[in-house]
Amino acid sequence: MEQQESCIAQHFGYYGSLSESERRQLDALEGPPAVMAKGEVLWREGDAARDFCTLSRGWAYSFRYLEDGTRHILEIFLPGDVIGLREFPFKERLSSVAMLEEGKIRLIAHRRLLDIFRDSPRLTSLCFAVSSYQQALLSERLVHLSRRSARQRVAYLLFELFSRLKRNDEALGDCFRVPLSQQHLADALGLSPVHVSRTLTAFRQEGLLKRARGWVHILDPQALASEGCISGNLYDDIDLVE
């Protein structure tokens, strides 16, 4: 599960091929690894934002508390993801980030990005691609959350996770680990945990998927994609201007 090569180099590699020297340049950014416990908070909304990080092991999520005390989950981070890049131009964190399970991160100071901007237009383009891609995921979610039924939302989220995991691991079958409680799913989807439970039960009875103890087994990927209104794959659509 753990990333072998430098986490950031692998992640950037999804957006375009890297030369050996570019790879080294990215490797040099990463600070020493830090092991994080389950539930540990990386930073909180409003904290000073001076660095971002890569997640080399474990899942994490970003969230905000609303005025009524409910929590909204904005992003779910998988092993290999870059966390907090979008906060580069901001003084303060726009959202909190916490671990869903034990894992490992490496910090990178925002200032180090300036070195990239100065030295490598190519890596700069890749930074832009990483950031734009996360933005595309967000707007995709915006559409799916604001206008669709509970069934569609749940199907969409599970399928998005499935697709992203598959990009990291070609060999991934239709049965995989998802360390999210129904409370987490509800907070990410803008639903009540009760209704998430009912929806998952319905899916199970219809033979779309099974879910138990942090695992999801997708029985009918096509039906799930159709229920979630998945419209093609964002990953196939990236094409850096060279």
Next chain:
Amino acid sequence: MEQQESCIAQHFGYYGSLSESERRQLDALEGPPAVMAKGEVLWREGDAARDFCTLSRGWAYSFRYLEDGTRHILEIFLPGDVIGLREFPFKERLSSVAMLEEGKIRLIAHRRLLDIFRDSPRLTSLCFAVSSYQQALLSERLVHLSRRSARQRVAYLLFELFSRLKRNDEALGDCFRVPLSQQHLADALGLSPVHVSRTLTAFRQEGLLKRARGWVHILDPQALASEGCISGNLYDDIDLVE
């Protein structure tokens, strides 16, 4: 209303001060102005994405059609905004863009950004800031749309527009033009036009605002902000790493 100086230079200027040569460099990017009619489509989802543009006059919006035929409005662009920057790393347009009223745009080829990346780390940082800021607006909207009541959504959107207009025009009073029909508002908020009408009527009866023929008059800004759960001003929070 029309932007005097180069549109992109003014827009970038919000995110950090520009030297004279940086300003010239940005000016040089912009193509010849093109006048667009009300309702005219700049590009459609799926079109090849080779350029972005600045909007020097008029309002525009980006949208996607869902499988059930409804339209979702993702972004609303005001005079002075940059449109489509986030699609730089993508082959195809992720959403369509159309004019809400007659206006003027200037195209910029995505390739020209590479010149910026190569020549000016400072402008590169600003590009990043512009893009990240739009992403922050999106995630703000994600939170507001997925979990809040119709009253909160409507109040939030009107207040966001009010704040953004005020940034462009210090002298803006509490009465301003909003060329959006209730159908547009509904499509942006994930509500039915009928319910938007009811909500606006309620606000009018409560003395929060008046709305008629493309104009909005905010009678009680504080109450509206409170209803919309506005949590500080994103614009105040930008701080480029120098």
Next chain:
DNA sequence: CGTACGTTTGAGACTCCTCAATTTCTGTGG
């Protein structure tokens, strides 16, 4: 002045929420 579009209002239906009780799972210590 007629037509088209946008807005308002009413009625009934449906989705999802809240609250509360019960069951199942998970981890811990005996």
Next chain:
DNA sequence: CCACAGAAATTGAGGAGTCTCAAACGTACG
């Protein structure tokens, strides 16, 4: 290995918010 406590998930009942459909009204524009 079992008993227990705490957390997570399920189930039921009733209610709030928003939707859809349909009709009436207002406004802008040819």
